[in-house]
Amino acid sequence: MTDRTSAFATYPSLEGQHAFVSGGASGLGREFVSQLAGQGSRVSFVDLDEASGRSLVAEIVERGDPEPVFSVVDVRNVPALVAAIDDAADRFGPVTVLVNNAANDSRHAVAEVDVELWDERMAVNIRHHFFAAQAVAPGMRKAGHGSIINLGSISAHIDLTDLPIYIAAKAGVEGLTRTLARELGGDGIRVNCVIPGWIMTQRQLTMWVGDAEREHIYRMQALPELLYPADVARMVLWLAAEDSRLCTGQTWVVDGGWE
Ligand SMILES: NC(=O)c1ccc[n+]([C@@H]2O[C@H](COP(=O)([O-])OP(=O)(O)OC[C@H]3O[C@@H](n4cnc5c(N)ncnc54)[C@H](O)[C@@H]3O)[C@@H](O)[C@H]2O)c1
Structure with a gap:
């Protein structure tokens, strides 16, 4: 049987674009950085995890794709995040693709939440999305185009416990997406x-x-297959590319058809 996964798309419009990814050293963000670089984009990314960030840069250089710029930045520190975006723009030109990906889904019980934890989790799960978008918007406006991709979560659509702040933030990311699309659309910026x-x-x-969770996934999804970061990255690539040029203000679900 032919390997159908070797036939995925390439997007000529991504070549040479400057893509900035937060939380790009591991998980989904790592795949976004890797695949954007694989499309010939100049990628800059930030993360707290220095060792994983450096190993990703080495991996990309090793395979011959454009060398990304990585810096250790805590996205809860908004001035540091904005400085990283500005430094990257000095090097690669204005950011034309922004992937707001960094998040923290550590569990927290309702009774344990205090104001400090609430503020900290909002800072890591929604606040930086806004300030990164604010920072890239002038450059995108000058470039005449831009694509901002915010990572939401299925958790805001199903009944989950032990994640109240994360889920509130992720629901907020959807509203933020909608209003930023309206605010920035006149400048050719999609969100x-x-x-x-x-x-x-x-x-x-x-x-x-574990095994029980795997069985649960197969029961809940219309497609009984496990999803991997590459499955989400392909949606991100399409939204970043001009192929989706008139799509904005929307949510795009990649969940195997979760009930
Ligand atoms: N994996 C899933 O099943 C899933 C499901 C729904 C939504 N998501 C969303 O997708 C995105 C990526 O999720 P993931 O599963 O890859 O997460 P992950 O926890 O595996 O990776 C997140 C990355 O962000 C970095 N990070 C965390 N806090 C940071 C901070 N303060 N500053 C800078 N970097 C920081 C981490 O070091 C890590 O590299 C998130 O927005 C998440 O909410 C993931």
């Missing part, structure tokens, strides 16, 4: 939200997915 289902990143596999 979309990608909603992943349950994706088998290393963190999910290590912390939460």
